[in-house]
Amino acid sequence: MLYGNALPGNKPRSGHPAMPAGNYVTLERLLNSPELEGAILSSYVVELPWLIAHLPGVQRGVPVVLIAHQGAGTPAEATSLRCAEYPSMRILLPACAGRGLFHAKFMLLFYRHCIRLVVSSANLTSQDWTGGVEQFLYTETFPNLAAPAGAAAAGAGGFPLAVPPPPGTLCAWGGDLLRVDLAGFLRDLDIPEGVWRKRLDEADMRGAAARLVASIPGTHRDNRYGVRRLAELAAQLQPAQPPGARVTLECVTGSLGALSADFIQQFTQPTEKCLNRGEGAARVSVRAEVLFPPRADVEDSAFGPAAATTICLQRRLFQAPSFRRDVLRRYVSRRVVAGRGLLSHAKILRLRVDLPAPGPEEAARARREATARAVERRLAGGDAPPPAAPRPAVPAGAGRRMFYRGRWVSMDASDVGALYSALGVGVDGAIPVVRRRTNVIESPCVSTPASASVFGPPASVSPFSQIRSDGTRPGEESSQSDEEEADAHGDADAVVDLTDSPPRRAPGKIVGSWQDLLGPVDRKRSAAPPAAFQPAKRSRAALAAGPLASSTAGPAPEAASASLKQAGDDGTDVHPGPVVSSSLWLYVGSHNFTQSAWGACSTSKVTGEVLSTRIVNYELGVLLAGGPALDRALPYESPAPKYDPQDTPWFGLEAGDTSP
Incomplete structure (x- = not known):
C-alpha cells in the first residue's frame, strides 16, 4: 500500500x-x-x-x-x-x-x-x-x-x-x-x-x-x-x-x-x-x-x-x-x-x-487479562481467534486440562497454543502462570521420563516449587499475609493452572527470566524505578552510525517505541522515560x-x-x-532530531555558491 x-x-x-x-x-x-x-x-x-x-x-x-x-x-x-x-x-x-x-x-x-x-x-x-x-x-x-x-x-x-x-x-x-x-x-x-x-x-x-x-x-x-x-x-x-x-x-x-x-x-x-x-x-x-x-x-x-x-x-x-x-x-x-x-x-x-511505556506490573497485568479473555472464550464454547503471529508449537504431551474458577476445563493442543500466544512467549521452557491469592507459579506438565524432561526437574515437580515468593521454603513461617499476597499479584481474575494435578496451596517463586517476563510479584522487593533518561547530544556522524534512541536500554524499535527525551515547545520534558509511539492517521x-x-x-x-x-x-x-x-513503512526516523544551533535550512543554490 x-x-x-x-x-x-x-x-x-x-x-x-x-x-x-x-x-x-x-x-x-x-x-x-x-x-x-x-x-x-x-x-x-x-x-x-x-x-x-x-x-x-x-x-x-x-x-x-x-x-x-x-x-x-x-x-x-x-x-x-x-x-x-x-x-x-x-x-x-x-x-x-x-x-x-x-x-x-x-x-x-x-x-x-x-x-x-x-x-x-x-x-x-x-x-x-x-x-x-x-x-x-x-x-x-x-x-x-x-x-x-x-x-x-x-x-x-x-x-x-x-x-x-x-x-x-x-x-x-x-x-x-x-x-x-x-x-x-x-x-x-x-x-x-x-x-x-x-x-x-x-x-x-x-x-x-x-x-x-x-x-x-x-x-x-x-x-x-x-x-x-x-x-x-x-x-x-x-x-x-x-x-x-x-x-x-x-x-x-x-x-x-x-x-x-x-x-x-x-x-x-x-x-x-x-x-x-x-x-x-x-x-x-x-x-x-x-x-x-x-x-x-x-x-x-x-x-x-x-x-x-x-x-x-x-x-x-x-x-x-x-x-x-x-x-x-x-x-x-x-x-x-x-x-x-x-x-x-x-x-x-x-x-x-x-x-x-508500560512498566513491568502493567505489562504483567495486560498478559493476565489476555489470558483471562482467552479462557472466557473457551468456556463460552468458542475457539479463540487466531493471533496475528503464527502460534508457537506446543511440547508433545503438554497438559490438556486447566483449572479455572473452581472447575476443570479440557484443552487440546491448539487451546494451549492459543494461551501461549496470548502470553506473548514461546514454549522453549516452562510458562509460569499466577493463581490468584495462592502465590503459585507452575509450569505445564510434560509426560516424558524424568531424565528426559525438557524442564530439568522431574515432570511432576515444578522447577519453582521449593521457594515461596517471600523467600521462605516449605515448613518455614512466611512473613507475608494473604492480603499482602493478593495485593502483590494485583486484581487479575484469571486463575490458570496448566498442570494435571488438583489445585493446592503449593508455594512458588518467580526467578531468573520469569521475573523479566511477568514483572515483580512482591512489591516490597521490586526494584526501584529507573531514573529519568537524559540522552546526550549526538553528532550527525553518530546518527548515521546508530539508532536515534542511543545505546540506553529501552523498548525494541520493532515495537515502534523510542527512548528519547521528549521536549515540549516550552522546553519542558513530558515523557522523561521510554515512550511508545503510534499513528492515528497518515497523509x-x-x-x-x-x-x-x-x-x-x-x-x-x-x-x-x-x-x-x-x-x-x-x-x-x-x-x-x-x-x-x-x-x-515510514521512510524516515521518528521522532526527528532538532536542528543544531548553527544549522540553517537549505535555501537552494544562491549567488556565490560553488556547489555543482
Missing part, C-alpha cells in the same frame, strides 16, 4: 529498523505496461521521452491521458492537445490563475480485470524516480466485479488486491467512498467521463483503505478541499486520548513557505478540538514538527546539492519575524547510499501519539506544507468560525487510518 522509490545501491541505515524489503518499487513495476489497456497520468513536470520509454503500449495505440502544468507564459484557460507523434495520447493542461500550479501527481491505470490507483510525490521524470531523491507513494489495486476467479490477481503485476469486507459488514472508512472521491476529482479536472466512468464503475473498490484529500484553486466556503477537507476526514480517526498522551503532527515537506503560527494552527486547532471533545476528556495539546533538511545535511547527502533542486525555501521568508523556526526538524532517512543519507521529496503528514500525496497547497483560511472575528479557504494549487493526496503496518 505504501512504497518508496527503488534506488540503486540503497541500503538500510546501520542500526535502524528498515522498511520491509518489498516496500520499494520502480515505475516499470507500477505501470505493468504489457497488461495496460489505458491510463490517466498526472504530474507537475513531465519528461516525455523518458515516460514514453516506460509506456511502450502508447506506440501500439493504448489510450493515455496526460495532465501536466502549463508552465509560465501559457494561457490561463484549460488547454487540450493531441500528441502528433502518438495519436492515442491526449495532453490536458488545467487552468491555473496567477502563480498557481498544477501540482497533483497520480496515476489511474486500467487493466483487463482490475484497475490501479497511485498517488505519489514523484513527478514523471527520471530525476524523481531514479535520481537519488526519496519519494513516497500510495497504491491499491482493485479487481473488477465481473473478473473470473484468479484473473485479477494474475494481471495485478504482483501487487496485492484490495480485499472487500465480508457481506453485511459496515465499512466506516475507505471502501466505495474512495470511488466517490475519485470521480469528483476527475470531474474537477474536466477529464471526459468516457475515458474513466465505465472502468471505475466496473471496479470493486469496497476494500479501499483510503480517502482522497484534494485541493482545487479558488475560494471555497465548504469543506471539500484543502486543510478543511483534511480536518473533516481526520476527525473520524482521532479518538480521545488518555491522560499523559503527547500528540505531535509530523510534517514532511519538500517546499516551505511562510511558516507562521496562524498557518500551523489551521492544522493543530481542529485536531485539538476533536481530541478534547466529550465530557471528562483529558486536555490534549497538539504540537507541530516540520521535517526539512538543513544545509549541512544537503551537502553531506549521498547525491549532494544536485539532488536538492526540488527542495525550496526562500531566505526572506525564513528571516521574517513570524517564521516558526522552533518547529523545524531534520529529516533522517531510514536508508543510505554509499554510507550517506538521502534527501526527501516526500509529502507526509502524520499524527503521532506518544504514551509512557501521503503531493501537498507541500504551504498555504498555496493547503489553503489560507479566513475566519470570523466575532465567532472564530472558518468562513472560507483560498487555495492556489491543484493537489492530491490520500488519508489512511494509522496502524503498525503504516508505521513500519
Whole structure:
C-alpha cells in the first residue's frame, strides 16, 4: 500500500529498523505496461521521452491521458492537445490563475480485470524516480466485479488486491467512498467521463483503505478541499486520548513557505478540538514538527546539492519575524547510499501519539487479562481467534486440562497454543502462570521420563516449587499475609493452572527470566524505578552510525517505541522515560506544507468560525487510518532530531555558491 522509490545501491541505515524489503518499487513495476489497456497520468513536470520509454503500449495505440502544468507564459484557460507523434495520447493542461500550479501527481491505470490507483510525490521524470531523491507513494489495486476467479490477481503485476469486507459488514472508512472521491476529482479536472466512468464503475473498490484529500484553486466556503477537507476526514480517526498522551503532527515537506503560527494552527486547532471533545476528556495539546533538511545535511547527502533542486525555501521568508523556526526538524532517512543519507521529496503528514511505556506490573497485568479473555472464550464454547503471529508449537504431551474458577476445563493442543500466544512467549521452557491469592507459579506438565524432561526437574515437580515468593521454603513461617499476597499479584481474575494435578496451596517463586517476563510479584522487593533518561547530544556522524534512541536500554524499535527525551515547545520534558509511539492517521500525496497547497483560511472575528479557504494549487493526496503496518513503512526516523544551533535550512543554490 505504501512504497518508496527503488534506488540503486540503497541500503538500510546501520542500526535502524528498515522498511520491509518489498516496500520499494520502480515505475516499470507500477505501470505493468504489457497488461495496460489505458491510463490517466498526472504530474507537475513531465519528461516525455523518458515516460514514453516506460509506456511502450502508447506506440501500439493504448489510450493515455496526460495532465501536466502549463508552465509560465501559457494561457490561463484549460488547454487540450493531441500528441502528433502518438495519436492515442491526449495532453490536458488545467487552468491555473496567477502563480498557481498544477501540482497533483497520480496515476489511474486500467487493466483487463482490475484497475490501479497511485498517488505519489514523484513527478514523471527520471530525476524523481531514479535520481537519488526519496519519494513516497500510495497504491491499491482493485479487481473488477465481473473478473473470473484468479484473473485479477494474475494481471495485478504482483501487487496485492484490495480485499472487500465480508457481506453485511459496515465499512466506516475507505471502501466505495474512495470511488466517490475519485470521480469528483476527475470531474474537477474536466477529464471526459468516457475515458474513466465505465472502468471505475466496473471496479470493486469496497476494500479501499483510503480517502482522497484534494485541493482545487479558488475560494471555497465548504469543506471539500484543502486543510478543511483534511480536518473533516481526520476527525473520524482521532479518538480521545488518555491522560499523559503527547500528540505531535509530523510534517514532511519538500517546499516551505511562510511558516507562521496562524498557518500551523489551521492544522493543530481542529485536531485539538476533536481530541478534547466529550465530557471528562483529558486536555490534549497538539504540537507541530516540520521535517526539512538543513544545509549541512544537503551537502553531506549521498547525491549532494544536485539532488536538492526540488527542495525550496526562500531566505526572506525564513528571516521574517513570524517564521516558526522552533518547529523545524531534520529529516533522517531510514536508508543510505554509499554510507550517506538521502534527501526527501516526500509529502507526509502524520499524527503521532506518544504514551509512557508500560512498566513491568502493567505489562504483567495486560498478559493476565489476555489470558483471562482467552479462557472466557473457551468456556463460552468458542475457539479463540487466531493471533496475528503464527502460534508457537506446543511440547508433545503438554497438559490438556486447566483449572479455572473452581472447575476443570479440557484443552487440546491448539487451546494451549492459543494461551501461549496470548502470553506473548514461546514454549522453549516452562510458562509460569499466577493463581490468584495462592502465590503459585507452575509450569505445564510434560509426560516424558524424568531424565528426559525438557524442564530439568522431574515432570511432576515444578522447577519453582521449593521457594515461596517471600523467600521462605516449605515448613518455614512466611512473613507475608494473604492480603499482602493478593495485593502483590494485583486484581487479575484469571486463575490458570496448566498442570494435571488438583489445585493446592503449593508455594512458588518467580526467578531468573520469569521475573523479566511477568514483572515483580512482591512489591516490597521490586526494584526501584529507573531514573529519568537524559540522552546526550549526538553528532550527525553518530546518527548515521546508530539508532536515534542511543545505546540506553529501552523498548525494541520493532515495537515502534523510542527512548528519547521528549521536549515540549516550552522546553519542558513530558515523557522523561521510554515512550511508545503510534499513528492515528497518515497523509501521503503531493501537498507541500504551504498555504498555496493547503489553503489560507479566513475566519470570523466575532465567532472564530472558518468562513472560507483560498487555495492556489491543484493537489492530491490520500488519508489512511494509522496502524503498525503504516508505521513500519515510514521512510524516515521518528521522532526527528532538532536542528543544531548553527544549522540553517537549505535555501537552494544562491549567488556565490560553488556547489555543482
